[in-house]
Structure formats: C-alpha cells, structure tokens
Amino acid sequence: MAEIEQEIRSMVAKIIKRDEKSIEPGANIFTEYGVDSLLGVEILAGLDKKYGLDVPEQKLREIKTLNDIVRITKEQMSKKAG
Amino acid sequence: MMSQGTSVYWRKLIRIDDPVQENYLKEFKSPLEIFRPFFYFIINLICKFYLNIRVFGLENIPKDLPYIIAPNHVSALDQTMVSYAIGSKRRNQMYTLAVKHFYDRFFPRIFMKIAANVMRIDSEKDFFPAIRAAVKVIKLGKMIYINPEGTRSETGELLPFRAGVGMLAVETGAPIVPVHIHGTYQSMPPGKIFPKPSNVTVSFGEPIYMDGYIKRKQNEMAYDIYKSVTDELLKRILSLKVRNENL
Numbered sequence: 001m002a003e004i005e006q007e008i009r010s011m012v013a014k015i016i017k018r019d020e021k022s023i024e025p026g027a028n029i030f031t032e033y034g035v036d037s038l039l040g041v042e043i044l045a046g047l048d049k050k051y052g053l054d055v056p057e058q059k060l061r062e063i064k065t066l067n068d069i070v071r072i073t074k075e076q077m078s079k080k081a082g
Numbered sequence: 083m084m085s086q087g088t089s090v091y092w093r094k095l096i097r098i099d100d101p102v103q104e105n106y107l108k109e110f111k112s113p114l115e116i117f118r119p120f121f122y123f124i125i126n127l128i129c130k131f132y133l134n135i136r137v138f139g140l141e142n143i144p145k146d147l148p149y150i151i152a153p154n155h156v157s158a159l160d161q162t163m164v165s166y167a168i169g170s171k172r173r174n175q176m177y178t179l180a181v182k183h184f185y186d187r188f189f190p191r192i193f194m195k196i197a198a199n200v201m202r203i204d205s206e207k208d209f210f211p212a213i214r215a216a217v218k219v220i221k222l223g224k225m226i227y228i229n230p231e232g233t234r235s236e237t238g239e240l241l242p243f244r245a246g247v248g249m250l251a252v253e254t255g256a257p258i259v260p261v262h263i264h265g266t267y268q269s270m271p272p273g274k275i276f277p278k279p280s281n282v283t284v285s286f287g288e289p290i291y292m293d294g295y296i297k298r299k300q301n302e303m304a305y306d307i308y309k310s311v312t313d314e315l316l317k318r319i320l321s322l323k324v325r326n327e328n329l
Binding site: 015016036038039041044045046048049054057062 | 087088089090092093094095209210244245246249272303304308
C-alpha cells in the first residue's frame with residue numbers, strides 16, 4: 001500500500017504542478033496550494049485513468065488533503081475488488 | 083504522461099453521451115414569453131435613448147447553432163443587453179443559466195422569464211447539474227449564455243475565469259463567442275435596481291473554435307486543455323475590453 005501512496009502523491013503533484021516532496025499529507029490542497037475545484041475533479045479523473053476507479057463526484061466534497069485522496073482510493077479499490 | 087486521456091472521466095461526469103429528450107427545453111419556456119416582444123420594444127427605447135447602446139461585432143456570431151455566448155458580468159442589466167444586441171431571432175434560441183439566489187426572488191424571476199429562457203442553478207452546489215443542463219442545450223442545437231467568471235463582479239473588474247466554460251466547449255465541440263459588456267456597471271452596479279443614464283457598449287469577438295483543442299485530448303490532461311480554452315477566452319475578452327474602454 002505504501003507504493004500506492006507514493007504513486008498517488010506523484011500523480012497529484014503532476015496534476016497540481018507542484019514538487020511532490022512539497023505536498024504535506026495533511027495539508028488542504030485547495031486552500032494551501034491554490035487548487036481550484038475543477039482541478040480537484042482532475043485528480044478523480046487521474047484515479048479513474050490510472051486505477052480504473054470510477055470515483056463518484058460526491059467524493060470530491062470529501063477530498064481536502066493528500067491523505068483523503070489516498071483513503072478514497074483505497075476505499076474505491078476495496079469496493080472494486082469486493 | 084500519467085493523466086493522458088482524462089477527458090473520458092469528465093465526459094462521464096457531465097453525461098455527454100446520454101440521450102437528450104427533444105422536449106427537454108420546454109421546461110425552461112414560460113407562458114410569460116408572450117410579453118417578450120413588448121418587453122424588448124421598451125428595452126429598445128431604453129437602450130437607444132437612455133443607455134446610448136452601441137453594438138459591435140455581430141458579424142462574428144456563427145451562422146450555425148449551437149454555440150456558447152460568454153460575456154463578462156458586472157450588472158443585472160448584462161443578460162438583457164446581450165439579448166437586445168443579438169436580436170429577436172437569436173434571442174429565442176438562447177438559454178441562460180441563472181443563479182438561484184436571484185431567480186428565487188419574485189420580481190427578478192418574473193423579469194427573467196419575460197426576458198429570456200432561463201435555467202435555475204446553484205453555481206456553487208450544483209456545478210455539474212448546471213453543466214449537464216448546458217450540455218443538453220447544446221446537444222439540442224441551441225445557444226447557451228454562460229458567464230465565464232461564474233458570478234457577478236462586485237467591483238466592475240473582471241474576475242478570474244473558471245475552467246467550466248472550457249470544459250463545456252471542448253467536450254461538446256461548440257464554439258465560444260467572447261463578449262465584453264461595458265457601461266452597465268456605471269449604469270446599474272450591484273445593489274441598485276434602477277439604471278442611470280450611461281453609455282453601454284456590447285462587443286462580440288471572433289469565435290473560439292474547438293478543433294485544435296479537441297485534438298489535444300489524447301496527449302494532455304483534460305483540465306489543462308479546458309484551462310487553455312478559458313485563458314484564450316480571457317485574452318479575447320480583455321482585448322474587447324481595451325477597445326470598448328477607448329471608444
């Protein structure tokens with residue numbers, strides 16, 4: 001799972017155009033990194049592309065931090081597997 | 083690149099491939115529409131003798147529907163000025179997204195239903211439902227009026243443009259007509275309910291066609307393409323603004 005966390009960090013960094021090391025796992029990406037809500041949707045689109053996870057748009061409201069993205073990815077993976 | 087081809091997800095979100103019922107738009111037509119010719123007769127007099135309106139660039143409006151009309155937004159007069167400028171034939175083909183805090187007030191709602199085909203939205207909470215409604219308008223071959231700033235400017239200055247209008251254009255393929263409205267803020271800024279005499283200018287720019295942007299979808303992140311459409315729209319509206327302010 002640590003590998004997935006790293007992959008997600010790397011993907012998010014590319015989408016929001018920041019150095020991946022500069023992303024704090026608990027930092028609010030919208031308020032602290034100036035990510036707009038549609039760029040937040042692009043993160044869900046990235047998860048769809050990379051892992052085939054059709055994350056519902058309602059989940060966007062739960063996403064504030066990198067930790068949230070990792071959690072939602074794991075939830076959706078479990079849902080898909082199970 | 084990791085996020086290539088992400089447009090697939092966006093297309094699912096806005097349900098671009100869902101069929102649209104032919105009668106969908108009837109919902110946004112009001113019986114009050116019968117007063118529209120008389121309303122615009124009065125607006126015509128107000129525009130000519132009170133607001134001293136000048137209209138430029140009507141030749142830039144595409145001959146074929148559908149397309150997106152994208153003006154700046156500084157006053158409650160804006161939509162009516164654009165509707166007046168485009169003329170009755172086009173006006174009746176145009177659908178406008180109206181924010182609910184405005185639409186839900188009795189007199190503004192009556193006014194809007196007479197003036198235009200309006201679709202009530204909550205721009206913050208209902209972003210995707212609003213975009214889905216706009217998609218349907220375009221798929222039914224009509225014109226959609228959208229403020230790229232997403233809300234009205236309280237200062238008269240342009241606000242940052244949101245990428246939503248770019249997404250709508252790229253995913254439907256509809257061209258965007260950039261529009262700059264000048265003078266409505268001076269006439270009736272937010273908070274005022276009666277216009278003051280002013281010099282209003284409405285300028286239509288050359289349409290932004292989507293072919294080149296659509297080709298980029300295979301190789302680039304969808305958001306970046308939407309954003310570049312929106313950036314181009316901002317550039318063109320700024321150029322119209324400079325011209326309008328120096329007339």
